[in-house]
Amino acid sequence: MGAVLEDIRKRPFIFNGFCALVLLLPLAWTSSKAAVKRLGFPVWQRLHRLVYVVAVLAALHFYQRVKVDHTQPLLYAAIVLAGFGIRLFAWRLKNRSRSARAS
Numbered sequence: 001m002g003a004v005l006e007d008i009r010k011r012p013f014i015f016n017g018f019c020a021l022v023l024l025l026p027l028a029w030t031s032s033k034a035a036v037k038r039l040g041f042p043v044w045q046r047l048h049r050l051v052y053v054v055a056v057l058a059a060l061h062f063y064q065r066v067k068v069d070h071t072q073p074l075l076y077a078a079i080v081l082a083g084f085g086i087r088l089f090a091w092r093l094k095n096r097s098r099s100a101r102a103s
Contacts (some may be wrong), residue, residue: 013064020057023050079087 008015027048029035036044060082063073 007070011064013061016057016064017061020054020061023054027051052084055083089095 027050030039030044030047039047059073059077062076063070066073
């Protein structure tokens with residue numbers, strides 16, 4: 001066990017990648033229509049927001065893993081951030097239209 005912890009200390013990308021993998025497991029287990037029905041959509045939706053954490057961990061894992069040229073990991077991180085920005089923009093538009101209808 002000590003050797004594993006020492007390896008993780010020397011190579012933090014292993015820990016980040018493993019965390020991303022572990023967080024993907026419940027998403028895979030609950031990706032079917034039956035799982036959505038069993039959990040209920042609001043609970044399923046809350047659970048599947050883990051994908052944002054996984055995306056950050058995966059981008060960090062990739063960045064830490066690459067030793068020389070960080071261009072590709074940074075490009076992937078930029079794509080993840082752009083996706084987050086699009087989601088945030090759509091969420092704000094949706095909430096703005098809801099509040100306008102409520103007024």
